[in-house]
Amino acid sequence: MMLDVRDLSVVFTDRGAPFAAVDGFSLQMDRGEVVGIVGESGSGKSMTAHALMGLIRRSQVSVAGRALFEGIDLLSLSREELRYYQGRELSIIFQEPMTSLNPTMRIGRQVEESLRIHEKGLSPAQRRARALDAMALAGLSDPEGLYRQYPHQLSGGMRQRVMIAAALVLRPRLLIADEPTTALDVTIQAQILDTLKDINRKEGVAILFISHDLGVVKALCGRVVVMKQGRIVESGPVDQVFYHPREEYTKLLLSSRPARKKLKGGQADG
Ligand SMILES: Nc1ncnc2c1ncn2[C@@H]1O[C@H](COP(=O)(O)OP(=O)(O)OP(=O)(O)O)[C@@H](O)[C@H]1O
Ligand SMILES: [Mg+2]
Numbered sequence: 001m002m003l004d005v006r007d008l009s010v011v012f013t014d015r016g017a018p019f020a021a022v023d024g025f026s027l028q029m030d031r032g033e034v035v036g037i038v039g040e041s042g043s044g045k046s047m048t049a050h051a052l053m054g055l056i057r058r059s060q061v062s063v064a065g066r067a068l069f070e071g072i073d074l075l076s077l078s079r080e081e082l083r084y085y086q087g088r089e090l091s092i093i094f095q096e097p098m099t100s101l102n103p104t105m106r107i108g109r110q111v112e113e114s115l116r117i118h119e120k121g122l123s124p125a126q127r128r129a130r131a132l133d134a135m136a137l138a139g140l141s142d143p144e145g146l147y148r149q150y151p152h153q154l155s156g157g158m159r160q161r162v163m164i165a166a167a168l169v170l171r172p173r174l175l176i177a178d179e180p181t182t183a184l185d186v187t188i189q190a191q192i193l194d195t196l197k198d199i200n201r202k203e204g205v206a207i208l209f210i211s212h213d214l215g216v217v218k219a220l221c222g223r224v225v226v227m228k229q230g231r232i233v234e235s236g237p238v239d240q241v242f243y244h245p246r247e248e249y250t251k252l253l254l255s256s257r258p259a260r261k262k263l264k265g266g267q268a269d270g
Helices: 045-052 079-085 107-118 124-137 143-147 156-168 186-203 214-220 238-243 248-255 258-264
Strands: 003-012 019-029 034-039 061-069 090-093 174-178 206-211 223-228 231-237
Touching: 003 045, 019 045, 019 231, 034 045, 034 214, 045 061, 045 174, 045 206, 090 156, 107 124, 107 143, 107 156, 124 143, 124 156, 124 186, 156 174, 156 186, 186 206, 186 214, 206 214, 214 223, 214 238, 214 248, 223 238, 223 248, 231 238, 231 248
Parallel strands: 034 206, 034 223, 090 174, 174 206
Antiparallel strands: 003 019, 003 061, 223 231
């Protein structure tokens, strides 16, 4: 087993009463598997992803449980040790646009960034070759041309592909993608899902895919966990959860899918 998350919880203690943003989350993933986490806004999806990667290290937030990656508990590692794993073994595409691309830095440089940190022995030409490979893998046509461009010269979908390339450049075994297509229109969204599928198939990268849209999760994932208020309320093969949801909450998630409604109305954009 590649990933074994056991009874993960994230509790905020900065407000009056302690608040559990994640409460007893468990998940097992094999190498090469594609699993979805779905839930309404505020249900704890991002907190779960950040916590299991060992990224939540603040006083006033207590993280409990275990997050074993290839047998190593990411929650018990020092910052130094964790840095070894981040990017190289597991990589995350963050939901917040703030942590996305740097507007003043050329695309190529941004894709190469983690190579500069983790593979210091590479020559500039080797780094460039690796960046171009990752960009092609992320479905960017003409990586050479894009290499010297700046983020504002790219469409939203291309920028998201650059993020995917940057996350893959160290060839991690697990990619965590937090709402990577939510801001994009449905056509571009579908294309990026296809690319993620290809990456999984060709490279064997496991993907933990986070979305509030069960339909999007269905297009990509074999298995899904449904979260509500920090807890898993339902999980199973994605077809089973999609066609035979057990929980009222899951049925509600299925019936409130704005992107698809827009498409039916003939207005995919806007
Ligand atoms: N600093 C904080 N202090 C207290 N509670 C917080 C803090 N940051 C986040 N939370 C709470 O943690 C809960 C889970 O948030 P999280 O970002 O994981 O939700 P999410 O499922 O990713 O939602 P979305 O779909 O909107 O991205 C929310 O109820 C949020 O209000
Ligand atoms: Mg989130």
